[in-house]
Amino acid sequence: MSTPSVLILGAQGRFGSAAAHAFSAAGWRVFAQARRGDLNIPLTDTEALADAARGARAVVYAVNPLYTRWDAEMLPLARAGIAVAERLGATFMLPGNVYNFGVGMPARLDEQTPERPTTQKGRLRQQLEAELAERAAGGLKSLVIRAGDFYGHGKGSWIDLLIAKRLAAGRLSYPGPLDVPHAWAYLPDLARAFVAVASAEGRPVHERLHFAGHTLTGQQLLDGLEAAARQLGFTGDVRRSQMPWWPLRVGGLVVPMLRELSRMAYLWQVPHELDGRKLAALCSSMPTTPVDQAFRAALADLGLGARFAARAAAAA
Secondary structure, eight states: OOOOOOEEEETTTTHHHHHHHHHTTTTOEEESSSSSEEEEEEOOOOHHHHHTTTTTTTTEOOOOGGGGGGHHHHHHHHHHHHHHHOOOOOOOEEEEEEEGTTTOOSSSEOOOOOOOOOOHHHHHOOOHHHHHHGGGGGGGGEOOOEEEEOSSSOOOOHHIIIITTTTTEEEEEEEOOOOEEEEEEEEEHHHHHHHHHOOOSSSEEEEEEEOOOOOEEEHHHHHHHHHHHHTTTTOOOOEEEEEOOOHHHHHTTTTTHHHHHHHGGGGGOOOOEOOHHHHHTTTTTTOOOHHHHEEEEEEEHHHHHHHHHHHHHHHO
16 A cells, blocks of 8 residues: 655645644655745645645645735635645645634534624635635535644744743733633644544545634633643742733734734634534544643743743742
């Protein structure tokens, strides 16, 4: 039996890197497209990419343009990725998000939940997924695995950019009410889910699945991060605060990134979780990291264990 191969587009990013690691660990041959990856080929050069990754049976789309460039770049880049998958005759695999459901989304989201996006980013994601479904009639195989906010496997999540940004100094900050459930996805687990589904036989031509991940209130998240920090050697008190959104809204009048972030504030105010039973049934052997272990690993990946040790040594 030949070794299966996968092309990962955007392999330099956090999800792309996690996916490359997971597929490689599962015995797949990985073609990594990135500026400093195996394939230093622009995404728009679809013919060259397909030729370089000849034989790949799956294409994982891990490209994520800057928030401020979504309107101009999100769909054109994704369509280039789709074109590569079509040339290869491979399954196009997309990590989805909850933007499609909008501010009126119900507390529990399954594969049949109606999509009513209320932001431009949500409308763009809905359009992309609709195009994937339409292209199935022409033979494109595609899969969307929808997940909550990413964390773990390096820097770039809400946890290191805001929530635990000052944890080494004994401070945590949360961008929403502490009693509202919020969906999270530990990246190593999500990446393994992609491997498990890519390895499954007899799937529909187009399919959408939900990844349950960890659903936590703000209180549970902060408690978990503090406990993980103490296990990594943090000592002392931890002060908690709630991040106000009005400075972002005001700053967004002149700073595009703040404007784009403030438009998604509802995600912290509307309770939501992903129903992952369909995915779990398909991939019953897929391991799931307990949330306490995931938090500990995520903080360690950020180098906080060493910072805690240095802080304790300085105080001794």
